[in-house]
Amino acid sequence: MNDTSLIMIPVLASGAMLAAVAFLVWKFDQSGLGGTCPQCGYDLQGKISGGCPECGWNRSGTGSREDPS
Ligand SMILES: [Zn+2]
Numbered sequence: 001m002n003d004t005s006l007i008m009i010p011v012l013a014s015g016a017m018l019a020a021v022a023f024l025v026w027k028f029d030q031s032g033l034g035g036t037c038p039q040c041g042y043d044l045q046g047k048i049s050g051g052c053p054e055c056g057w058n059r060s061g062t063g064s065r066e067d068p069s
């Protein structure tokens with residue numbers, strides 16, 4: 001092991017750590033854990049498992065969208 005690789009180890013480790021943190025923040029932002037629909041922004045009050053009644057995101061069984069005509 002030479003000097004260059006000894007220096008690169010902490011650099012790569014901190015870089016990977018920063019990337020992991022950034023990825024987690026991004027995932028948290030995308031996942032709708034804040035309680036809003038990730039598709040239309042409708043306030044689901046945290047109940048994202050039931051899907052979105054506004055745009056039909058994540059709804060199952062009844063189809064993606066109810067369209068009264
Ligand atoms: Zn929605």
